[in-house]
Amino acid sequence: MxxxxxxxxxxxxxxxxxxxxxxxxxxxxxxxxxxxxxxxxxxxxxxxxxxxxxxxxxxxxxxxxxxxxxxxxxxxxxxxxxxxxxxxxxxxxxxxxxxxxxxxxxxxxxxxxxxxxxxxxxxxxxxxxxxxxxxxxxxxxxxxxxxxxxxxxxxxxxxxxxxxxxxxxxxxxxxxxxxxxxxxxxxxxxxxxxxxxxxxxxxxxxxxxxxxxxxCTRLAPGARRGVPGGVHEPLLRGAPSLDADAGVRTLVFSQRRPFHPDRLHDAIDTLLDGVVRARGRVWLATRPDAVLWLESAGGGLRIAHAGEWLDGAGPQAWDAAGADRQALAALAWHPRWGDRAQDLVVLCHAADPDEIDAALRGALLTDAEVAAGQDAWSGLPDPFGWAHDEPCSDPEPAHTDPGTGDGREGGS
Missing domain, CATH: 3.40.50.300 (P-loop containing nucleotide triphosphate hydrolases)
Known part of the structure; x- marks a missing residue:
């Protein structure tokens, strides 16, 4: 061939x-x-x-x-x-x-x-x-x-x-x-x-x-070989080092409670300066069923709808998810949140990962807000539409027909 x-x-x-x-x-x-x-x-x-x-x-x-x-x-x-x-x-x-x-x-x-x-x-x-x-x-x-x-x-x-x-x-x-x-x-x-x-x-x-x-001869095992990745694939492909080198550090941010949309909108400013790449899955309190994909490069960033969480979805959604995503969801299943989670990887070259981590943690719902429940969350201000770009542009309304794809096309 x-x-x-x-x-x-x-x-x-x-x-x-x-x-x-x-x-x-x-x-x-x-x-x-x-x-x-x-x-x-x-x-x-x-x-x-x-x-x-x-x-x-x-x-x-x-x-x-x-x-x-x-x-x-x-x-x-x-x-x-x-x-x-x-x-x-x-x-x-x-x-x-x-x-x-x-x-x-x-x-x-x-x-x-x-x-x-x-x-x-x-x-x-x-x-x-x-x-x-x-x-x-x-x-x-x-x-x-x-x-x-x-x-x-x-x-x-x-x-x-x-x-x-x-x-x-x-x-x-x-x-x-x-x-x-x-x-x-x-x-x-x-x-x-x-x-x-x-x-x-x-x-x-x-x-x-x-x-x-x-x-492309003699590539390492697990090389991508031109096969596009999915939203729910591991974010640290190839097991890169997490140790600091020449001022470059990687932040892995994983949490099991939703973001407050307004506070997250403020927090993402920390991803626009001194960061080479940020990418991962986001869960907003106002959208309990939606997986959002965040991706940045340099001074530009986009958050867009990228599918649905498996929790609450029917058998057809589980079958369509494939064995790898099913296994990942089952392994990390939460009794209240199901497979919902915040999973972000931020590659910094001139930013402090600890400051970014603190800003993202501050954007999560507080204990009191979590206790207030979903009815209270639905009324929170939400500046994100179907897709949202930074620096800010008018967001695309969440009811807009997304067309085809997983929400990632268009990049940062």
Whole structure:
């Protein structure tokens, strides 16, 4: 079966250097790239490199968007290459995060032709994993800032308000292999410490001396290999160190009582400065059935609806949850709260985790508020809608149709 590697990075020069090294290691590798700089005009510049062939073409899309590009050309091209070539590198535009692309590879049906029924691309190619290219001397500044993609010139879409931090963090966090374009700083180095915790199982290769591992060979057991995670998966994937290093520390916050919505809204300000990444499950007193997903990168944060707790749900919800979530819920079942819990992981590089912990604890219901019961909680002020972004924007009303997905799409 044709092997597929997904390559990403925010810097075009860096990813091109990685492609050059890959082609040195495997001259027969096919490289497929879609340049999205003209996507706002409905144009995508497509490049296909195959040995000595280097083809350029321009695609015109009726609806200029990333999902249109993936459905209209990426998936059909991979289907056509499947079985015809031994290895393909899908070189993503710098504005793309690999996780939603990999989700599309495994979930969106494509017509493989030859009389076969439509199927996901991952039925046709062997997705080996994700490679992320980064400059360790600039990456941490990107990962902790609030510069937007339009300000960096990475997108022309008028409604794309994502930040470089969201891209930088998402690309590293989902990586199976990290490729660095130059050496990191001298130890102790906060960038190295952050990478150790954000992608603990990913080997780090120098771009000019990378070996076959750049094709996601010999990965550690449990490597993600391009499979998107779920809301209820363990938050500390790969067992990263919790010890302090170069000023970098990880806070694990787990509590078994609900948040007061208004006080949580105040407390999340502590997650917007000096924090590389915060992510996890949130339970609000005003919404006893709803799982909320919190995710931040740099100076941006989003909380969105991500499903329902199993407590009080019917047998169909339990069956749909899968064995891993059922086991986790049963193991930590509370006689009053069921599987409801606060579970957050906060990766700090210039913030005090103890101060964040104190702020989050202060946002929990007090003993007196817990004793007042659910009827009293339902009247608490709730500034969160169906989805809420920080810095603050008008929240989406909680009754809005969420559409598809688990509430996490859109990022921080």
């Amino acid at each position: 044709t092997e597929l590697v997904v390559l990403c990075g925010t810097e075009r020069d860096g990813t091109e250097r990685a492609i050059a090294r890959m082609r040195q290691l495997d001259p027969d590798v096919v490289v497929l790239h879609h340049d999205l700089r003209d996507l706002g005009r409905g144009l995508v510049h497509r490049r296909l490199r195959d040995g000595g062939r280097d083809e350029h073409s321009v695609l015109e899309l009726d609806h200029g968007c990333v999902s249109c590009t993936i459905r209209a050309d990426v998936l059909p091209t991979l289907a056509a290459l499947a079985g015809a070539v031994p290895r393909v590198v899908l070189h993503l535009d710098p504005c793309l995060e690999p996780e939603p692309v990999c989700w599309a590879l495994g979930a969106v049906l494509v017509d493989p032709g030859r009389g076969r029924a439509p199927c996901p691309a991952t039925d046709l190619v062997d997705l080996r994993g994700v490679v992320t290219v980064l400059d360790p001397q600039t990456w941490l500044d990107d990962a902790t800032g609030d510069v937007t993609l339009p300000e960096r010139g990475l997108t022309t879409l008028p409604d794309d308000e994502r930040t470089i931090a969201q891209l930088a963090v998402g690309q590293v966090e989902f990586a199976d292999v990290l490729v660095t374009t130059r050496p990191a700083g001298p130890r102790p180095d906060p960038t190295v410490a952050v990478l150790d915790r954000l992608a603990p199982t990913a080997p780090r290769l120098d771009v000019d001396d990378a070996d076959e591992r750049v094709f």
